[in-house]
Amino acid sequence: MIAVYKTYLKNLGDRNRTYAVCRCSFCSSIFERSYSDVSKTKSCGCQKNKIMDTRVTDNNLYSTHRSMINRCHSKKSNNYVNYGARGISVCDRWAGPDGLENFTRDMGPKSEASLTLDRINNDGNYEPGNCRWAARSIQSVNKRSSGKIKSKGVWFRSGKFVSSIKLNGNPIYIGRFKTEREASNAYLAKRKEIYGF
Numbered sequence: 273m274i275a276v277y278k279t280y281l282k283n284l285g286d287r288n289r290t291y292a293v294c295r296c297s298f299c300s301s302i303f304e305r306s307y308s309d310v311s312k313t314k315s316c317g318c319q320k321n322k323i324m325d326t327r328v329t330d331n332n333l334y335s336t337h338r339s340m341i342n343r344c345h346s347k348k349s350n351n352y353v354n355y356g357a358r359g360i361s362v363c364d365r366w367a368g369p370d371g372l373e374n375f376t377r378d379m380g381p382k383s384e385a386s387l388t389l390d391r392i393n394n395d396g397n398y399e400p401g402n403c404r405w406a407a408r409s410i411q412s413v414n415k416r417s418s419g420k421i422k423s424k425g426v427w428f429r430s431g432k433f434v435s436s437i438k439l440n441g442n443p444i445y446i447g448r449f450k451t452e453r454e455a456s457n458a459y460l461a462k463r464k465e466i467y468g469f
């Protein structure tokens with residue numbers, strides 16, 4: 273495995289490219305890779321001739337950053353309904369052209385690969401000051417609960433039941449509720465309002 277410590281823009285003459293400074297977990301050496309190659313990199317090279325059976329679970333923040341942008345700003349994302357549709361967005365500093373670099377600089381590396389990006393104020397945006405690395409156990413609680421939900425249009429998210437409905441293919445956020453029943457009733461009322469049944 274490797275850990276990404278930081279990323280930076282490297283000037284290659286005609287263009288800039290994102291590079292990552294990594295630490296090899298086999299021999300502890302520090303090395304650099306083009307950021308786009310990080311997910312394929314398993315070691316600094318010291319393991320080249322050995323059979324690798326380790327999954328690459330590193331501090332690669334690329335995918336964390338990417339999915340954060342997608343669930344807030346892409347209606348195609350399955351999670352959009354819980355984020356973008358609720359008005360949650362990624363700040364310009366993190367969503368802009370140097371967003372990945374700024375995000376990596378502001379958040380710092382994960383101390384453990386299993387940590388997930390968490391917002392301190394659940395109704396706040398993804399921005400410096402409102403984000404931290406949190407243990408996945410918080411999320412698995414959410415997942416456990418969502419497995420039991422039977423009502424259509426209802427999700428369990430961050431301790432609350434969230435309802436949403438699709439209109440012309442776009443998810444419409446209805447609200448967050450304490451109980452599944454309340455969320456389901458809100459969904460049914462909204463469905464009647466929109467579709468008449």
Ligand SMILES: [Zn+2]
Nearest residue numbers: 296299316318
């Ligand atoms: Zn190595």
